[in-house]
Structures are given as structure tokens and as C-alpha cells.
Amino acid sequence: MNRQFWLHMAWTIATAVIIISLTILLLYGMSFGPVKSSMWITAFLIAxxxxxxxIDPIRISIVALWRAYRSKSAPPDYGFQKKLISPERQELRNIKLRLDYLMKKFQEGNWKPSDHKEERQxxxxxKLLIHYDRVFYDLLMYTFYMxxxxxxxxxxxxDLSYYSTRYVQDFFTAGRxxxxxxxxxxxxNELKSYLNNTIARQLHDARFYQSRTIRYKPGFLDGRTxxxxxxxxxxxxRIPEESCSSVKSINHVNxxxxxxxxxxxxxxYSANWAPSVYFQYYPEYWRLLQPFTYQTAEDSDSLPLFGHEHYYRGGGYVAKLGRNHRNSQKVLNYLFKSNWIDNRTGVIFIEVxxxxxxxxxxxxxxIVAARTTFGSFSMExxxxxxxxxFMLSSLDWEVFIAFILFCIIIVLFIxxxxxxxxxKESFTDHGIWEYVDVVLIVFSIGTLALFFVRNNYVVSLLHYLEDNRKNTFVSFAYAAMFDDFFxxxxxxxxxxxxIRLWKILHFAVMFRVFSKTLYRSVGTVIFTLAILIVFMVSISAAVHVIxxxxxxRFSFFGKTLATVMTFSSGFVDLDVEEVRRSGTLVSFILYVVQAIVVNxxxxxxxxxxxxxxxxxxxxxxxxxxTKSYTFWQFIRDEYYEMKDNRSKPKRQQKGNKSLRLRGGGTYFSKSSQSTKNDQDSKGPEKVSVRSKYTPEKAGLANEIISTQMDYLERYISLRCAIPCDNEELQEESEIRSSETVSKVSKGPERSNENVSPKHKFRVDLRKKASSANASDKKRRITKILNKDFTLNRPIRST
Structure with a gap:
């Protein structure tokens, strides 16, 4: 295993540890509280x-002293050392140099370079094959990701969210x-009657078997589900004091x-909105004074809300109802007697x-009960x-498998x-889409984190509600905010x-045509859209005024503009009777102009x-x-090549893709080379051409054979200069007396099981040297001319 493998393993382990630590921190970090969190951070910083x-300076000093003690050695000698070589070995080296020179001269014209046009193609x-390979990988990854x-x-x-919402809306909207x-x-008075008869009763008067009313039990709606x-x-x-400004000539008391x-x-304030005065028994009567004490958005766990009239912020004067109908009725009676709802009430939120x-x-x-400018209430x-x-037992197996696949794909992206x-690849080399991938990874991790944080937060709220015996109000507003963020x-x-998948699908012509269309027509389209927007704004202003x-739907300019835009796009229909009912001819003309000019x-x-x-x-x-190599041809060739490689033994399979992409072999299979047009669109192939057979080549090959024979004979003689033992000499003499040129080519007939490896190597060299007769030289010359050699490849004699 090389160094890059361990480097990748280290990065993978570090990334996994960071992700697991963050997950544990997000899941269980909120349950320890700020004090334990501060203590943990302090301990971590101290450590x-x-x-x-x-620790590190002491450890480094000890390791440095130990290595200095263990690495004591003599200073290196950078001088040149003389080494005597025997004349026979020097002569053998000269023959080897001569042989290398002849081989280099023989290979000079063996291959000729291709022209520039073929090289560019x-x-x-x-590059096209490398691009298609990357597109294929991205296409699979992003398809599974989507x-x-x-x-x-x-x-x-x-799927039941719509029906649940409609049921709850009808439950609180209809009069009961x-x-x-x-x-x-x-x-x-109508608002107080709604609170008494609809809110207090319907939250506790659940009818059960035999029409029995469960009035004094914790709240259930009808059906107990x-x-x-x-x-x-x-x-x-509430509306602050002295916020009313009226005409001096008209003085209204209320x-x-x-x-x-x-x-x-x-x-x-105190009860009846009197000025707040602290008295001795305030801790005992805090429940009576709580509805008249202002609470901020953080204290009341409330979030802003968009209404029909305003954008309402959090906070306000809070009053909690009881756990059953009797206690809720007592709280409402106390609020009504204390004038909790008066003429300075701006808006009341009923939260359940x-x-x-x-x-x-x-x-x-x-439920929003907002006081309008005219003093009446508007209900929303x-x-x-x-x-x-989310519970694992009730989770569908498709969603569970998709969740596991989603996590695996994120790990692959990372x-x-x-x-x-x-x-150290630069993102700028790959374009802006690499930054899109980074944003995708960050958002994916954020989605998983929000999923677990929301689930853990809801579980903690339910535990808190259970600890307080369900006798308190628990705001799920932040949980709903987490759900909205998710x-x-x-x-x-x-x-x-x-968008990323759209970019990957640009290998198809139609996707590239559509993108080019948007790019080419951007100026004309923007100019036309500008004219369209100006015309819509003008029509909206006129319709709003009239x-x-x-x-x-035309009461506000924003609603008017939205109505005109949706009507122009065909999403909604504008009733002609409403326009005609306005009683003006101009409004009908504007409707016709809008329909003809814009639509x-x-x-x-x-x-x-x-x-x-x-x-x-x-x-x-x-x-x-028309003549380019397409992505579908690439898929077809990859399929045929995979099919061919499976049918062949492992040693006969083609080389790896990187070698084939570098021109080390034919990239495409035989099934894709049937026609001439397909041959023109294939991947990189060898473009070199072999040189022709010439008499000069034959003479040069003959000289190579002679030099090789000389080299082998001298090498054998040099190796045999080492004295052999008596057993080896006896075996060698027996082989010499019994072998001939024809027998040598076939190999020894007797068993060589008890022959030493050194002696066997010498005998093989002698047999190869003795087989160099005239007929064998001619065959070897033809073999050299028909085979490729490299400069330093050893010449093998048969």
C-alpha cells in the first residue's frame, strides 16, 4: 500500500470522527444545560x-534525545572508493555497450511519429472519453441523490396533513x-362568548360512549383521537396610552x-390595568398578576406571525387557561371581571x-382576533x-432505505x-460547479442536522410537559420553525x-440547445419582460385606484399586482361581474386592455x-x-467491453482504463468497429506505422545476433571461472558426452532433481549457446525484424 492510500484513509477517518462528534453534540448537547456546557468547554480548553x-514539549524533548542517542554513528564518507575490475569483466561490459548501441540503431526507424492532425484528434x-467517464459517474450519483x-x-x-388542517379549521371556525x-x-361580547362556549368547552367536552361528556378530564377533542x-x-x-390623535374640532372621549x-x-400593570405596585404578598399572588405582566418573545416562546392586517411580533400579556373545563372557566371569569379585554386591546392570540x-x-x-381601525374584531x-x-417502528422501509442511501452518497461526495x-486540485480548473457541489454537501449535512435536532427538541418538550403533569403551556413554535427550515x-x-443534474445532462444535444437558446435570447427576452412588467405595474396602479x-382583491396595491400577474399567466380567472359591478366604464376598458395586450x-x-x-x-x-462521438456510444462500448472482459480469463482481459485512455491500447470493443463511420468516431488508437524490411535491417540484425552470441559465450566462460565441486563436474561431463545439437534444442532427457541451481544455470547457458547454427541464425534474424524491442530489454535466445 502506498502513501496516498494511507493519506486518504487518514482523511476519511478524520472526517468520520468529526461528523460523528457533531452528530452526538447536536443530539445530546441541548440536554446538559448551559452550566455543564460551559464546564465542558472550559475543561476542553484547559486540556x-x-x-x-x-505535554508536547516534554514528549518532543524525550523523543529527540532518544533518537540522538540511538543514531550515533560514524560520519559519512563522501570520498570515491576504487574498485578493481578484471579484464574479462571489462570486456564483457564493452560487448554489452556495443549490443545496446546496435539495438538503439535498429529501433531508430522502427516507429515513425504521427502527424499533427492525428495527434490533435x-x-x-x-479528453472526450475522460469527460464522458466523469459524466457517467456524476449522472449515477446525482440520480440516486435526487x-x-x-x-x-x-x-x-x-398525506393526511390537508385533511387534518381542514378538520381543525372547521372545528374552531364553526359556532359550537x-x-x-x-x-x-x-x-x-361576541369574542367573550366565543372564548366561553367554543374554546373552553370544545377543548374539554369530549363526548364518549353513550353520549357521555368527559368535562373535567384533561383535554380531548371529539372522538378521543x-x-x-x-x-x-x-x-x-395592547395599544399604548395617548396614542390617539384626532382633529381638534372633533373631541371624542373613547x-x-x-x-x-x-x-x-x-x-x-396590576389587576384592572392599574399601575403596577409591588406589595408584600406578591409571590403568593403572582398567578393573578401574570396576565397583566408583559413578557418578551423569548420569555413567552412566541414567534412573529403574518396576518391579514399586520405582521405581528412575538411577546405580549399572557394568560394560561386551566387543565380542565372547570379551571378554564375560572380563569376566563377572572379575566373578564378584571377587564383584561378592553378598548385598548390591539390583538389577542388564542394558542392551542x-x-x-x-x-x-x-x-x-x-387564532388571531385583531381589532380593526373601526373598533370591530377580525378573526383568523x-x-x-x-x-x-419520527419513530423508527412507524417509518416506511422505502424512506429508511432512502435515508441510508442519502447518507452514503453524502459520504461519497465528501x-x-x-x-x-x-x-491540491484547484476548484477554478473545474468551473463554478465544484462550488455548487460544496454548497450541496453543506446543505445536505445541514438537512440531516436539522432533522435530528428537531426530533430531539420535540422529545425534550414532551418530557418537559410530562414532568409538569400537562398543567402548563409548551410552545412548539421553535419546533415548527425547525420544520420550516427543514x-x-x-x-x-x-x-x-x-440544476446540477441539468448541467450533467448537457451531453445530450437537446439540453445544450435549450441552454444555448436561453443564452442567445437573454437580451431580447429581458427587454420583452421589462416591457411586460412596466405594463403590468401600470395596469395594477390604475385598477387599484379605480x-x-x-x-x-384590489384593496391593496400588492394584492392588485399579484392578481394582475396571476391573471396574465393564466393561473386564476378574473370575474367580469366583479369588474362590471364597480360601475365604471374605465375599469371594463382596463380589463379588456389587460386581456388583449398582456395575455x-x-x-x-x-x-x-x-x-x-x-x-x-x-x-x-x-x-x-452528426459526426461526433456521443455519450450513448460511450455507454454501448463500455457495456460491450465489460461483457468481453467477463467472458475472458483474468490474464487475457484488457488493461485498465487509464492505460487505454493514454493510447496504450484500443479502447473500443470489436462490436463497435463494424462500420467505417463508427471507426471514425472511436477513441484513441495507435497511429504509428512499422518500418519496412530492408537488407540493411537484415545485416544489422545479423550483427546483433553475432554480438549476442559473443556476449553469451563470454558470460558463460566468466561464470564458469568459479571452481565447481566434484559432483557438479561429473554431472557436466556426462551431459557434454551425451548431448547433440538436436537434443539440446529439445532439452535434457534425464531428471535434474538432484542438480544444484548454480550448475543448472550454467548448463542452460551452454545449451543456448550451442544451438546457434546457420539455420537458427536465419530464424532469429526474421524474429528480430518482426518483433518490437526496447533499448534495455535483454535479448533472449532460443
């Missing part, structure tokens, strides 16, 4: 400093138990101002966490349905990146992998420009790619 400044084919990623993303979502529906709540996690919570954001999330009240056991789905419900029901808890860094990063991964007060003219113009460039470039690239 690191102790090793760097104390061979180099081009070689399949595994899609299976993981689809496995993390539930004499409570008004959400679309009919306008006043404070949807569980209320903990208790419900009310969170209020003016309370307009709620703005950026300017809300953050003061602490539900868990559906059958579908393993969490429903995070947030936001339901976030997510599969936050291995390829580590190898390129180890070989969804966004997964979508980005799918997008990046699709119909903004009568049509809901028909500009959109069709954009499509026509793209199709024109596509048809022109398709013809050009089709003519250019």
Missing part, C-alpha cells in the same frame, strides 16, 4: 493548553355550543388609537397545541400541521472533495440538485422569440454533432 504547552478523443432526497422529503410529510362562528365575531397538549394560552398585545405592532404597550394519535401529526393552532385561524415526531483537496433547505437542495374601494400579445411575443432562437440553434448544433 488543550496543557497538551500544547506542557487523438487528444480530443481522449431519488433519495425526494423520498426523504416526501416521507417527512404526511351556542358560540358564534368566527366570521360573525365583531364586538367584545386528538389530544390537547398541555393547556391553551391567551396572549394579548378614542384609543390604532394598533401598530411596531408601537405596542410593554409596561407592567393538538396531537393526532392516529396520523402522528401535530396541529399548532393560533392559522393551523400549522407538521409531522414533528470523499471526492477530500481527494481533490489532498491532490422544508426550505430540502426545497433548496432539490432545486440545486436539479376598483380598490369596491373589490376585495395575448406580450406573452405570445415572448414565447415566439424563444421558439425562434430554439429552432435556429437546433439546426446549427444538429449539423455540428
Amino acid at each position: 488543550l493548553l496543557h497538551k500544547i504547552f506542557i 487523438s487528444e480530443k478523443r481522449e 431519488v433519495a432526497l425526494l423520498l426523504i422529503v416526501l416521507g417527512s410529510k404526511s 355550543n351556542e358560540g358564534p362562528p368566527t366570521n360573525q365575531i365583531l364586538t367584545e 386528538v389530544k390537547v397538549l398541555g393547556v391553551a394560552r391567551l396572549r394579548q398585545q 378614542c384609543s388609537g390604532y394598533f401598530q405592532p411596531s408601537n405596542q404597550d410593554t409596561k407592567n 397545541n393538538l396531537y393526532c394519535v392516529n396520523a402522528n401529526l401535530f396541529n399548532l393552532v393560533t 385561524v392559522h393551523v400549522k400541521t407538521a409531522k414533528l415526531l 470523499r471526492r472533495l477530500v481527494i481533490r483537496v489532498a491532490y 422544508t426550505v433547505i430540502s426545497a433548496m437542495l432539490v432545486c440545486i440538485a436539479t 376598483n380598490g374601494g369596491s373589490i376585495a 395575448i400579445f406580450l406573452i405570445n411575443l415572448l414565447v415566439t422569440i424563444t421558439l425562434f432562437y430554439f429552432s435556429v440553434l437546433r439546426g446549427e448544433m444538429s449539423e455540428r454533432e
